[in-house]
Amino acid sequence: MTEIANTELRRAGEDGAFLIDGKEISQSVLADVAARASALVASGVKPGLAVVLVGEDPASAVYVRAKGKAAATCGFHSVQHTLPAATSEADLLALVARLNADPAIHGILVQLPLPSHVNATRVLEAISPAKDVDGFHPFNAGLLAIGDLGRALVPCTPAGSMLLLERAAKALGVSLAGKEAVVVGRSNIVGKPMAQLLLARNCTVTIAHSRTADLAATVGRAEILVAAVGRAGMIRGEWIRPGAIVIDVGINRVAGEGVDASGKPKTRLVGDVDFASAARRAGAITPVPGGVGPMTIAMLMSNTLEAARRSASSRL
Numbered sequence: 001m002t003e004i005a006n007t008e009l010r011r012a013g014e015d016g017a018f019l020i021d022g023k024e025i026s027q028s029v030l031a032d033v034a035a036r037a038s039a040l041v042a043s044g045v046k047p048g049l050a051v052v053l054v055g056e057d058p059a060s061a062v063y064v065r066a067k068g069k070a071a072a073t074c075g076f077h078s079v080q081h082t083l084p085a086a087t088s089e090a091d092l093l094a095l096v097a098r099l100n101a102d103p104a105i106h107g108i109l110v111q112l113p114l115p116s117h118v119n120a121t122r123v124l125e126a127i128s129p130a131k132d133v134d135g136f137h138p139f140n141a142g143l144l145a146i147g148d149l150g151r152a153l154v155p156c157t158p159a160g161s162m163l164l165l166e167r168a169a170k171a172l173g174v175s176l177a178g179k180e181a182v183v184v185g186r187s188n189i190v191g192k193p194m195a196q197l198l199l200a201r202n203c204t205v206t207i208a209h210s211r212t213a214d215l216a217a218t219v220g221r222a223e224i225l226v227a228a229v230g231r232a233g234m235i236r237g238e239w240i241r242p243g244a245i246v247i248d249v250g251i252n253r254v255a256g257e258g259v260d261a262s263g264k265p266k267t268r269l270v271g272d273v274d275f276a277s278a279a280r281r282a283g284a285i286t287p288v289p290g291g292v293g294p295m296t297i298a299m300l301m302s303n304t305l306e307a308a309r310r311s312a313s314s315r316l
């Protein structure tokens with residue numbers, strides 16, 4: 001398990017919440033992964049990550065570049081397959097099959113979203129569960145659901161959110177066991193796996209969603225709140241239970257003030273939680289940007305190292 005550095009957390013304002021610095025914590029995860037990767041390389045196994053990008057979605061291209069860069073920083077063998085948007089599902093499945101069979105590759109990531117003519121579920125389910133570093137394959141989701149964290153590859157965003165939560169609990173001197181945790185959002189990528197991870201830490205877990213009858217009251221019970229709905233500022237500060245640990249997974253682009261150098265209206269990133277009001281009530285809170293975001297790529301590297309380590313030990 002990845003250890004995180006125990007540096008002091010800053011506060012938001014004079015007696016505001018502790019700020020959980022995802023940038024700094026992700027760097028400590030990456031440094032730890034790089035050190036363990038170099039030990040694995042010394043024993044003859046170089047972790048290998050293959051990232052597959054189909055089409056020219058600019059946001060996906062940025063993410064994929066960042067993943068490749070992080071892999072190189074960690075000392076991994078890193079390959080990127082960039083395919084045209086018109087690539088057939090059969091060709092994509094053939095590439096996945098080749099990567100599944102390639103002993104130099106321990107982790108395979110097919111960047112989402114895929115073009116609409118490709119069945120994404122079929123592609124994700126074609127990835128060998130042992131190389132599924134996104135943790136999206138039903139086999140890994142099943143291992144997580146039965147609490148077998150030793151064998152599951154866990155989705156990166158919830159895994160990173162858990163590390164931030166543990167860091168915050170340490171700063172506040174509290175334990176996670178027995179706490180009321182509320183996850184807002186029920187996606188397979190964040191909400192559901194997050195709830196499973198909290199359950200594995202003995203929290204009492206509620207999953208709230210778009211049909212929850214009284215969201216404010218549900219959020220108000222949370223000693224641990226994880227917001228993953230993708231709606232800017234939807235969770236209001238006055239809903240938050242005083243002293244709660246707030247993990248904001250949302251990354252939403254909204255209109256900013258003024259125009260940039262090229263005359264285009266400025267935009268900025270905000271979370272699902274209204275930060276300014278929430279930081280006055282919470283015990284600890286993640287900022288957006290600079291909270292959960294940087295953790296996702298760090299955990300992808302951690303999963304790739306873990307997949308490589310397991311493949312090496314299964315060959316002994």
Ligand code: GUN
Binds near residue numbers: 063110111
């Ligand atoms: N697209 C946006 N985030 C992700 C992610 O974490 N994994 C994959 N495969 N695609 C994404």
